[in-house]
Amino acid sequence: MTDQSIAAYLSTHRQRHLEEVCDWLRIPSVSTQPQHSGDIQKAADWLAEKLSAAGLENVEVVPTDGHPLVYADWLHAGSDAATVLVYGHYDVQPVDPVALWETPPFEPTVRGESLFARGASDDKGQTYIHVAAVEALLATTGTLPVNVKFLVEGEEEDGSQAVMRYVAENPAKLAADLCLISDGPILAPDKPKIVYGLRGIWAGEVTVTGPGRDLHSGMYGGAVHNPNQALAELLAALHNPDGSIAVPGFYDDVRPLDAAEREALAKVPYGEAELLAESGVPVAWGEAEYTVTERIGARPTLEINGMWGGFIDDGFKTVIPSEAHAKISCRLVPDQKSDEIGGLIEAYLKKIAPPTVQVSVRTRQHAPAVLVPLETPQLAAAVTAYERAFGATPVFAREGGSIGVAISFQTHLHTPLIFLGFGLPDDNLHAPNEKIHLPNFYRGIEASVIFMQEVHK
Ligand code: BES
Ligand code: MN
Ligand code: MN
Numbered sequence: 001m002t003d004q005s006i007a008a009y010l011s012t013h014r015q016r017h018l019e020e021v022c023d024w025l026r027i028p029s030v031s032t033q034p035q036h037s038g039d040i041q042k043a044a045d046w047l048a049e050k051l052s053a054a055g056l057e058n059v060e061v062v063p064t065d066g067h068p069l070v071y072a073d074w075l076h077a078g079s080d081a082a083t084v085l086v087y088g089h090y091d092v093q094p095v096d097p098v099a100l101w102e103t104p105p106f107e108p109t110v111r112g113e114s115l116f117a118r119g120a121s122d123d124k125g126q127t128y129i130h131v132a133a134v135e136a137l138l139a140t141t142g143t144l145p146v147n148v149k150f151l152v153e154g155e156e157e158d159g160s161q162a163v164m165r166y167v168a169e170n171p172a173k174l175a176a177d178l179c180l181i182s183d184g185p186i187l188a189p190d191k192p193k194i195v196y197g198l199r200g201i202w203a204g205e206v207t208v209t210g211p212g213r214d215l216h217s218g219m220y221g222g223a224v225h226n227p228n229q230a231l232a233e234l235l236a237a238l239h240n241p242d243g244s245i246a247v248p249g250f251y252d253d254v255r256p257l258d259a260a261e262r263e264a265l266a267k268v269p270y271g272e273a274e275l276l277a278e279s280g281v282p283v284a285w286g287e288a289e290y291t292v293t294e295r296i297g298a299r300p301t302l303e304i305n306g307m308w309g310g311f312i313d314d315g316f317k318t319v320i321p322s323e324a325h326a327k328i329s330c331r332l333v334p335d336q337k338s339d340e341i342g343g344l345i346e347a348y349l350k351k352i353a354p355p356t357v358q359v360s361v362r363t364r365q366h367a368p369a370v371l372v373p374l375e376t377p378q379l380a381a382a383v384t385a386y387e388r389a390f391g392a393t394p395v396f397a398r399e400g401g402s403i404g405v406a407i408s409f410q411t412h413l414h415t416p417l418i419f420l421g422f423g424l425p426d427d428n429l430h431a432p433n434e435k436i437h438l439p440n441f442y443r444g445i446e447a448s449v450i451f452m453q454e455v456h457k
Contacts, residue, residue: 002140005141006140006141006449007446009136009139010132010136010442010445010446010449013132013136014442017128017132017442017445018110018115018441020050020128020132021108021120021124021125021128021441022108022115022117023046024043024046024050024090024119024124024128025106025108025115025117025118025119025120025124025125026106026107026117027039027043028092028105028106028118029042029043029090029119029154030091030092030093030095030118031067031091031092031154031155031156031158032093032094032157032158033094037067040067040068040090040091040154041068043090043091043124043154044061044067044068044070044090044152044154045061047070047090047127047131048060048061048070048072050128050131051070051131051150052072053135054131054135054138055139056072056073056074056134056148056150057073057075058071058072058073059072060072062166064162064165064166065161065162065165066154066158066161066162067091067153067154067155068154069151069152069153069163069166070090070150070151070153071149071150071151071173072149073147073148073149073150074134074138074144074147074148075147075148075149076143076144076147077143077144077145077147078147080457081146081456082147082178082378082455082456082457083146083147083148083149083175084148084149084176084178084179084180084455085149085150085176085178085179085180085409085415086127086130086148086150086151086152086179086180087152087153087179087180087181087183088123088124088126088127088130088153088182088183089123089127089152089154089155089156089157089183090123090124090127090152090153090154091153091154091155091156091157092118093118093122093157093429093430095118095432098432100432101432101433102116102433103116105118105432105434106118108120113437113438114435114436114437114438115436115441116434116435119434120427120435120436121185121423121424121427121428121429121434121435122183122423122427122429122434123156125436125441126182126183126421126422126423126436126444127152129182129422129441129444129445130150130180130182130448131150132445132448133445133446133448133449134148134448134452136445136449137449137452144452145453146452146455148452149174149176151163151166151167151174153405156183156404158365159203159364159365159366159367159404160367160403160404160405161365161404163405163408164367164408167408167409167412167413168408168412171412171413174413176413176415177378177415177416177457178378178415178416178417178418179409179413179416179417179418180418180420180448180451181403181417181418181419181420182419182420182421182422182444182448183403183421184399184401184421184423185421185423185424185425185427185429186390186394186421186422186423187268187269187270187397188424189390189424189437189439189440190390190391190392191269191392191395192386192390192392193394193395193397193421194382194386194394194395194397194420195372195396195397195398195399195419196371196373196379196397196398196419197297197298197334197369197370197371197372197399198369198398198399198401198402198406198419199297199300199331199332199333199398199399199400199401199402200331200332200336200338200368200369200370200402200407201329201331201332201338201365201366201367201404202329202330202332202338202341202345202365203328203329203364203366204327204328204329204342204345204362204363204364205326205328205362205364206231206234206235206325206326206327206328206359206360206361207323207324207325207359207360207362208227208230208234208309208323208324208325208353208357208358208359209227209323209357209358209359210224210225210226210227210230210320210322210323210324210356210357211224211227211322212322213322214320214321214322215319215320215322216320217318217319217320218318220320221320224320224356225354225356226321227320227322227323227324228309228310228321228324230324230353231307231309231325231326233354234349234352234353234359235304235307235326235328237352238302238304238328238345238348239302242288243285243286243287243288245300245301245302245330246348247302247344247345247348248344248347248348249344250300250302250330250341250344251300253335253336253337254299254333254334255334257294257298261298262294264396265291265293265297265298265397266291267395268293268395268396268397269395270292270293270397271291271292271293272284272292274425275292278425278426286299293397296398296399296400297397297398297400298398299333300330300331300332300333300336301330301331302329302330302345303328303329303330303331304328305328306325306326306327307324307325307326308325308326309321309323309324309325310324327364331402332368332369333369334369334371336368336369337368338366338367339366342361342363342366346359346360346361365404367402367403367404367406367407368407369402369407370403370407370417371398372416372417372418373416374396377455377456378416378418378455379416380454381418381451381455381456382394382418382451384450384454385420385448385450385451385454386420386447388446388447389443389444389446389447389450390443390447401429418451420444420447420448420451422436422440422441422443422444422447423436423437423440424440
């Protein structure tokens with residue numbers, strides 16, 4: 001009876017839920033671009049108001065050193081019921097190259113079965129799913145089957161520093177039996193996936209300095225080592241020809257995959273064919289002795305995310321620049337120490353740098369990998385939620401992306417993490433034409449309702 005009334009409520013309010021998430025998506029809450037700091041505040045305020053309207057209490061927009069956090073709770077389910085901490089992020093990635101968007105990134109547009117907008121999948125759309133679920137439960141039953149706390153941050157795409165500090169400093173306030181995170185893809189609309197591991201990250205900047213000022217490349221070229229060239233040589237030395245990483249010590253703490261896990265991962269219906277189709281690359285790359293699922297989820301990487309130096313605007317300038325720069329990031333796996341990787345990279349680059357230039361490495365952010373023990377009762381509730389809402393049993397897999405604060409929930413709150421993702425691999429995260437598959441959005445709301453009904457302490 002209750003389930004029917006919730007289903008009826010959700011169907012009556014389908015259009016409004018869509019309109020509301022569109023309102024949120026219209027706010028360009030890009031966390032890493034200072035010109036959007038007003039929008040960050042607006043997106044936080046928008047969510048706070050929505051959480052109040054849904055019936056949550058103690059709603060707060062918490063100022064931090066960085067971007068504000070949004071907190072809210074509803075704690076009347078009694079001490080026998082589980083307490084669920086719902087985590088999400090309202091900040092989004094920059095939108096460039098904006099010319100490649102079919103419709104503007106902050107004008108949410110439905111095309112076919114998808115809603116296109118920056119943040120549609122990562123992560124406003126997936127965060128809103130739980131707001132709608134709690135709203136539906138409270139509106140139809142007047143109560144919730146669990147105690148709920150929401151903690152939604154505004155700088156996940158910039159390393160989650162503020163929320164990490166907040167979690168470390170407020171363990172009693174945030175105490176929970178589990179942390180529910182919807183911020184990633186499943187395999188396909190009919191192939192749900194439960195993520196039990198996320199890679200960690202180290203990200204930083206490499207600077208190569210040569211001459212004390214920019215030089216005319218005719219007057220000095222041939223006698224001065226060009227920092228762009230030196231940088232390219234150094235970056236090329238970070239990998240071995242077989243795709244492994246050449247930095248000494250990089251693999252020292254990597255926990256090897258055991259045979260049982262390799263066997264389980266081999267059953268995940270994702271492989272080279274899917275990788276090529278999704279990414280548009282002609283052939284895969286990387287450590288040949290690992291499958292692509294293993295390479296993405298369970299092996300560490302080093303990526304060059306950007307490199308610049310000298311003259312890159314329109315036109316042409318024959319110059320030897322004084323400096324050259326690269327942004328690099330490593331994806332890390334258990335038990336690599338995210339705070340030590342930068343030092344290893346710096347020591348290696350300094351050791352191999354030619355005497356013609358100076359090299360420095362500046363860490364921007366780091367967070368270790370997380371792994372969630374399988375077969376906990378909370379995961380069983382997630383399986384049930386997917387089975388009923390998506391009509392299929394989820395597979396278990398590790399994911400290559402990172403959520404900086406995930407480790408803090410384990411370390412400071414001692415909560416199991418439940419990754420209940422509703423995105424798809426082709427959602428274009430961080431890219432033009434980001435979208436969410438609307439059937440997943442609506443099933444996600446149902447799955448969240450079911451999860452809250454099924455999960456116990
Ligand atoms: N939602 C992603 C992380 C993610 C991606 C999880 C794919 C599972 C599958 C998150 O918003 C993200 O992009 N994180 C950044 C963190 C970084 C900026 C510190 C990432 O992974 O690059
Ligand atoms: Mn995200
Ligand atoms: Mn992201």
